[in-house]
Amino acid sequence: xxxxIHILSRSLKKLFEKDIYYRxxxxxxxxxxxxxxxxxxxxxPERVSEIIKELQYIEKSKEDKIKRLSDELxxxxxxxxxxxxxxxxxxxxxxxxxxKYLNYKPRTSFDEGLELIKEWLQFMKYLNDxx
Amino acid sequence: MKSFKLAIIGAGAVVEKYHLPAxxxxxxxxxxxxxxxxxxxxxxxxxxLYQISFYDKDYNNVKDVDGVLIAVPxxxxxxxxxxxxxxxxxxxxxxxxxxxxxxxxxLVEISEKNNVRLCVGFVRRFYxxxxxxxxxxxxxxVGDINRVEFxxxxxxxxxxxxxxxxxxxxxGGGVLIDFGSHVLDLITWIFRPTNIIIKxxxxxxxxxxxxxxxxxxxxxxxxxxxxxxxxxxxxxxxLGSKFIVKGSKGLLKASLTKPLEVDLINHNESxxxxxxxxxxxxxxxxxxxxxxxxxxxxxCASGLDGLMNISLIEHLYNLRKPLPLKWVYRTNHDVKRIIxxxxxxxxxxxxxxxATGFIGGRxxxxxxxxxxxxxxVKAIIRRWEKVARLARLPIEFIKGDILDSDVVDKAVRGSxxxxxxxxxxxxxxxxxxxxxxxxxxNILEASVKHKVKRFVYFSTMAVYGYNHRKGEVIxxxxxxxxxxxxxxxSKIEAEKLVWEYYRRYKLPVVILxxxxxxGPYSTWITxxxxxxxxxxxxxxxxxxxxxxxxxxxxxxxxxxxxxxxSAIGKAFNISxxxxxxxxxYYEKLGEILGKNH
Numbered sequence: 106x107x108x109x110i111h112i113l114s115r116s117l118k119k120l121f122e123k124d125i126y127y128r129x130x131x132x133x134x135x136x137x138x139x140x141x142x143x144x145x146x147x148x149x150p151e152r153v154s155e156i157i158k159e160l161q162y163i164e165k166s167k168e169d170k171i172k173r174l175s176d177e178l179x180x181x182x183x184x185x186x187x188x189x190x191x192x193x194x195x196x197x198x199x200x201x202x203x204x205k206y207l208n209y210k211p212r213t214s215f216d217e218g219l220e221l222i223k224e225w226l227q228f229m230k231y232l233n234d235x236x
Numbered sequence: 237m238k239s240f241k242l243a244i245i246g247a248g249a250v251v252e253k254y255h256l257p258a259x260x261x262x263x264x265x266x267x268x269x270x271x272x273x274x275x276x277x278x279x280x281x282x283x284x285l286y287q288i289s290f291y292d293k294d295y296n297n298v299k300d301v302d303g304v305l306i307a308v309p310x311x312x313x314x315x316x317x318x319x320x321x322x323x324x325x326x327x328x329x330x331x332x333x334x335x336x337x338x339x340x341x342x343l344v345e346i347s348e349k350n351n352v353r354l355c356v357g358f359v360r361r362f363y364x365x366x367x368x369x370x371x372x373x374x375x376x377x378v379g380d381i382n383r384v385e386f387x388x389x390x391x392x393x394x395x396x397x398x399x400x401x402x403x404x405x406x407x408g409g410g411v412l413i414d415f416g417s418h419v420l421d422l423i424t425w426i427f428r429p430t431n432i433i434i435k436x437x438x439x440x441x442x443x444x445x446x447x448x449x450x451x452x453x454x455x456x457x458x459x460x461x462x463x464x465x466x467x468x469x470x471x472x473x474x475l476g477s478k479f480i481v482k483g484s485k486g487l488l489k490a491s492l493t494k495p496l497e498v499d500l501i502n503h504n505e506s507x508x509x510x511x512x513x514x515x516x517x518x519x520x521x522x523x524x525x526x527x528x529x530x531x532x533x534x535x536c537a538s539g540l541d542g543l544m545n546i547s548l549i550e551h552l553y554n555l556r557k558p559l560p561l562k563w564v565y566r567t568n569h570d571v572k573r574i575i576x577x578x579x580x581x582x583x584x585x586x587x588x589x590x591a592t593g594f595i596g597g598r599x600x601x602x603x604x605x606x607x608x609x610x611x612x613v614k615a616i617i618r619r620w621e622k623v624a625r626l627a628r629l630p631i632e633f634i635k636g637d638i639l640d641s642d643v644v645d646k647a648v649r650g651s652x653x654x655x656x657x658x659x660x661x662x663x664x665x666x667x668x669x670x671x672x673x674x675x676x677x678n679i680l681e682a683s684v685k686h687k688v689k690r691f692v693y694f695s696t697m698a699v700y701g702y703n704h705r706k707g708e709v710i711x712x713x714x715x716x717x718x719x720x721x722x723x724x725x726s727k728i729e730a731e732k733l734v735w736e737y738y739r740r741y742k743l744p745v746v747i748l749x750x751x752x753x754x755g756p757y758s759t760w761i762t763x764x765x766x767x768x769x770x771x772x773x774x775x776x777x778x779x780x781x782x783x784x785x786x787x788x789x790x791x792x793x794x795x796x797x798x799x800x801x802s803a804i805g806k807a808f809n810i811s812x813x814x815x816x817x818x819x820x821y822y823e824k825l826g827e828i829l830g831k832n833h
Contacts, residue, residue, distance in 0.1 A: 187702070187723075190702035194702055194704060194780060195706045195707060195779075196706075196709070197709050198709075198710050198711075198751050198809045199709050199710060199809060201711055201712075202711075202712050202806055202809065203793060203810065206800075206808075207793065207796045207797065209792060210813060211785055211786070211789035211792075211811070211813050212568065212789060215812070217786075218754065218786040221563040221786075222563075222825075222828065225561075226765075228561065230473065230475060231762075
């Protein structure tokens, strides 16, 4: 453990890229009281503030990175999980019951539907402006 | 300013948000002595907040005041104003002065006879952007004026305490009498017309109050210029706010979104004229209006202005033509013929839950339009803010939540058919699930109690789960598979309840399982279009089938299911018949937008 803390305090920034070290570092600082580590001479008292500072820096970088990623994802408007599952489905839905019990078949062709959508979008003034 | 004792009649949103904070700004010379509202608790609450000595339900109890501010539903304006004018008390009435020119004329006559002031709350006269624009017009800065455009539209979001704005008998009309009255007042105030000719007026009223209105008016200004005025108003579309005055030398632009400035474009030079005090806000404008009323300085709109305003509105309504909205008028005559034969001359009452949604709203439209009002529609709604579009139709609104069994009981009572579309769409997963399942239970319970003739439940194709063999054809016999999607899984639970009530209580139920429903107002249009406009990757296997179906086809099925006995106890998939892939769907939407995606 002493060896690990030594490594951690010296080259944390480099190791950060490998997430496993970051997580281990967090466990040390957040879940094991610093006082305990000092008492066990795992870390030297004069190194404590330096280690915490480095970890805070890493935390901040990590936050920034996550924020950048989430901003990017938001820009892309990625579909949620259920939507992706929907897009992945390659099935057809039978409308046998409609025909059998209601004697009905959908009447609106896709082209006709699109024409109506186009008119509606013009009315809403969406065609010239961003939604 | 001398001391002034005021009574306020009405404790609704406009009083809470604007009038009361505005009066505080006028200092201790102006005191609100009375606050009256039919909702006693609300009057009490606001009175306590603003340290108002007297509060009551009845305006007849008001005494010892110098003036009265009336901010109640439109249909009560005339009655209450008349009462105070007859007592010799000055009156400031929120716009419109009354819901008819006859009432307005009577008020003006009483105020003249009794020599008391009658003012109307056209507060926009106190917005710096409009006062500045008026001054610039008066000094002829853009030359001879030939055209005016006033375009204003917002998605309705006013926190209404009551739903009177969505009842024609109480509001007097829709968007035109609502903020359209402000717009017309600005035009008549600024241009002081000597002659007005209404060329055309269109709106989308379908039997109640319009959400959209358009007008072309020709007016002759006090200087003799003939001006074409184009108005476009909406309380369902975000059109922004644009007031443009075009003259021979340039143009002026003002907007409610920038209330402190006016744009002047003259000889290709562009200027922004800003108010000296940049800290002013809407509450200051309301305060200025009340100050003007108290001081009687002539800036406040008079009773005569209010009379002209309502006369013009009436005139516009009299010349009304329907807005040509193709997607609205789409009766399926085959379906209509079948249903006409079943209902004959009877009147049928249908309750719709989830009517403010895309499918529910279209269902209400079709039921009313296709069957010439023989089907009376009721709707449970949770918030008035969402009702603007639906209120074009003569629907009986019941405000409340489907989790409230008293509300549900009241709504279901007297209904022949229940179309249940509401589901949990807000809040935590637990809350959403509760609305979908327990809400359905409440509706079913009341439907059994009140012997509803048909219960049509809108489920979804998502109840079949998402993992299927490639090319599988899914029919109604397919098992329902949970997918850890709260919407789909709750619908499965709700379906179980529907079948249970069918078996146990013989409630005549039908379950509809539509696929991807597209049409005007569908998120299956607006969401993909957002992606396309952002040029974001769509991230789909574009060759799979979308199974899309146009909303009117779903409505056809819902109507047939509600009347044909052959539908009872059955579930129905509703999907389009064409094999439209996701790629094709997105490409076609991209084409409409002029983008190849």
